[in-house]
Structure formats: C-alpha cells, structure tokens
Amino acid sequence: MRLLIIGGTRFLGHALTEAALRAGHTVTLLHRGTAGCAVLPEAEHLHAERDGGLEVLGDRTWDTVIDTCGQLPRVVEASATRLRPRAGRYLFISTISVYADPLPSGVTEDAPVATLADPRTEALSNETYGGLKALCESRVRAAFGAEALIVRPGLIVGPRDYTDRFPYWIRRLADGGEVLAPGNPEQRVQFIDARDLATFCLHLLDTGAGGTLHVTGPTAPLTMRAFLEGASTALGSHATFTWLDEAFLRETGVHPWTELPLWVPATDAAFSAVDLGRAVAAGLHCRPMADTVRDTLTWERALPDGARTGSPAMTREREADLLLRWRRRS
Numbered sequence: 001m002r003l004l005i006i007g008g009t010r011f012l013g014h015a016l017t018e019a020a021l022r023a024g025h026t027v028t029l030l031h032r033g034t035a036g037c038a039v040l041p042e043a044e045h046l047h048a049e050r051d052g053g054l055e056v057l058g059d060r061t062w063d064t065v066i067d068t069c070g071q072l073p074r075v076v077e078a079s080a081t082r083l084r085p086r087a088g089r090y091l092f093i094s095t096i097s098v099y100a101d102p103l104p105s106g107v108t109e110d111a112p113v114a115t116l117a118d119p120r121t122e123a124l125s126n127e128t129y130g131g132l133k134a135l136c137e138s139r140v141r142a143a144f145g146a147e148a149l150i151v152r153p154g155l156i157v158g159p160r161d162y163t164d165r166f167p168y169w170i171r172r173l174a175d176g177g178e179v180l181a182p183g184n185p186e187q188r189v190q191f192i193d194a195r196d197l198a199t200f201c202l203h204l205l206d207t208g209a210g211g212t213l214h215v216t217g218p219t220a221p222l223t224m225r226a227f228l229e230g231a232s233t234a235l236g237s238h239a240t241f242t243w244l245d246e247a248f249l250r251e252t253g254v255h256p257w258t259e260l261p262l263w264v265p266a267t268d269a270a271f272s273a274v275d276l277g278r279a280v281a282a283g284l285h286c287r288p289m290a291d292t293v294r295d296t297l298t299w300e301r302a303l304p305d306g307a308r309t310g311s312p313a314m315t316r317e318r319e320a321d322l323l324l325r326w327r328r329r330s
C-alpha cells in the first residue's frame with residue numbers, strides 16, 4: 001500500500017509509521033518537521049503546515065490517507081477534499097470523546113455525538129475537543145463516503161506517550177511504597193497500547209473495513225484494582241495500595257484524569273466502559289498489559305532529563321499529604 005500519513009512522527013503516528021514500514025508499505029509523512037530530520041528515515045517526509053500548506057502534496061496519489069492530527073473541521077475538510085481525487089481511502093483518527101452527555105455505560109458507535117454551541121469555533125479546549133472531532137469526522141465522511149474509516153480510540157498508552165497520564169502510574173508503581181489508589185477499586189478502566197492500535201488500523205485497511213469503530217482495550221473488562229495490582233506485579237514492585245474514596249478526593253480538590261490519570265468520578269464511569277463489540281468482531285487484539293507496562297517504564301527511564309512534555313500529574317508531596325489527611329480523617 002502507498003500510505004500518506006498526516007502527522008506520523010510523535011506517538012500514535014510514530015507507531016503507525018513503524019508498523020506500516022515493517023509490513024512493507026511505502027510511507028509518506030506530512031508534518032511540520034518539529035521532531036527533527038533523524039526521525040523515521042525510511043519514510044518519505046514532506047514538511048508543511050497542513051492548514052494552508054497542502055500544495056506540497058502536488059498531484060501525487062496514494063492508496064490510503066491516515067490522518068492522525070485533525071482537530072479542526074475546516075482544516076480536515078481541506079485535506080479530505082483535496083485528497084478525494086488522489087487517494088482511495090481516508091482513515092481519520094478521532095476519539096471516544098465525541099459523544100453527547102450523558103454518556104450511557106457500554107456506549108456504542110451509534111450514540112449521538114456532541115454538538116457545539118458555536119460550530120464555527122476554532123478554540124480548542126477540553127470543552128470543544130469532542131464536538132470538533134465529531135465535526136471533523138463528518139467532513140471526512142462527506143468527502144470519502146463508504147471509503148471513510150473513522151477510528152475512535154480511548155486513552156492511548158505505551159512508549160512515546162507524551163501526555164504523562166499512563167506514565168505517571170508506571171513511574172509511581174515502580175517506585176513502590178504506599179500508593180494513593182483513587183475511588184472505587186471496581187471501576188472500569190480502558191486504554192490501548194499505541195502499537196496495538198497501529199497494527200489494528202493497518203489490519204482494518206487490509207481487510208477493506210469501513211465505518212466507525214471504538215478502539216480501546218483490553219478486550220476483557222479491567223478494573224482500576226486489577227490495573228494497579230497487575231501493573232505493580234509486572235514491574236516487580238512492592239507497592240501497597242490505600243484506596244481514597246471519591247468524596248474525599250473531591251473535598252481535597254483532586255482533579256480527575258489529569259492529576260490522577262485514569263481516575264474519573266462515578267458519574268463519568270461510562271467514559272471508561274465503551275462497547276468494543278465492533279472492534280473485537282473486526283479482529284482487535286491487545287498485547288498483555290504487562291508488556292505495555294514494562295515497555296513504558298523502559299522508555300520512560302531512557303528519556304533525557306527534562307524531556308517529559310505532559311502536564312505534571314500528582315507530585316509525591318501531594319500524595320503523601322493526601323494520605324496523611326486520609327489517615328487522620330479515618
């Protein structure tokens with residue numbers, strides 16, 4: 001396959017590019033060149049800002065476009081419209097955040113998507129992210145019809161994760177000792193290794209699949225307790241867990257998801273329990289969690305000082321303070 005990946009150099013895109021090259025596909029990457037020129041030398045690199053800079057594509061043709069970095073409907077519409085006569089298919093990386101509130105547990109791909117108060121807004125924020133992605137999806141479907149493939153990932157994890165969400169837990173568990181464990185131990189968590197997501201996207205393209213799919217994991221339900229204990233075992237860590245309930249976390253102003261990644265209040269639990277039936281039927285396979293956990297730690301430990309780019313999650317000082325206050329209260 002001749003693939004054009006819009007993006008492709010950072011995290012999921014990097015995994016997609018590596019998997020595509022390994023599978024023998026020819027890969028062209030369109031990006032601005034932020035990662036420098038040493039990254040992924042086996043791929044062809046076209047440097048441009050996608051918003052207004054698509055003339056760099058000329059009249060070249062590709063079998064498939066994979067768009068990993070579409071956030072604004074106007075910009076995605078421009079690439080989909082330009083590439084429609086020049087590419088067979090368009091795979092758009094969307095998100096499970098597209099849905100309208102309230103999200104039902106076990107939400108399927110057919111649930112209504114969020115609408116924006118101002119659909120012309122280009123202000124990207126936590127509030128507009130899902131609605132904008134939903135509009136981007138509709139622009140891709142309008143241009144490519146049955147040749148549009150919309151992939152809605154949940155939390156993406158594994159090596160090269162620049163968000164510091166999953167890596168927070170891996171570092172913390174590897175350090176051992178008393179770990180603050182958030183909320184209800186039986187609450188579901190979902191995430192997908194970027195490498196499994198990449199392999200699955202290529203598999204979908206190989207099989208000619210179309211439509212819209214959630215892609216997250218694992219394929220069997222996982223609880224927060226099983227995640228923390230399983231990851232701790234995989235790391236050979238001697239962590240112990242003190243579970244702080246949701247009311248206490250709220251009282252003390254702990255920010256769900258950002259300050260304690262993977263933790264959401266019970267009212268948002270459906271976000272980590274989306275239906276995977278369609279992806280599983282299409283052949284989704286997730287590697288053992290232990291492999292993702294260990295590979296993430298190896299990658300983290302090899303990062304040069306100061307190379308971490310995500311917003312900082314909870315500090316050890318804040319964790320110790322919260323544990324102390326919890327013990328006093330109890």
Ligand SMILES: NC(=O)c1ccc[n+]([C@@H]2O[C@H](COP(=O)([O-])OP(=O)(O)OC[C@H]3O[C@@H](n4cnc5c(N)ncnc54)[C@H](OP(=O)(O)O)[C@@H]3O)[C@@H](O)[C@H]2O)c1
Pocket residue numbers: 006007008009010011012013014015030031032033034035048049050051068069070093094095096152153154155156157163
């Ligand atoms: N992380 C998660 O947990 C999560 C969950 C659900 C969905 N998603 C979605 O998954 C995708 C993940 O992206 P990723 O960062 O992992 O992909 P990536 O393809 O590895 O990185 C983003 C790429 O886009 C390029 N890029 C960014 N802005 C650009 C612009 N204006 N013009 C041209 N190139 C541009 C970047 O290179 P340059 O900077 O050099 O241009 C980089 O190559 C996103 O669409 C996100 O919404 C993420």
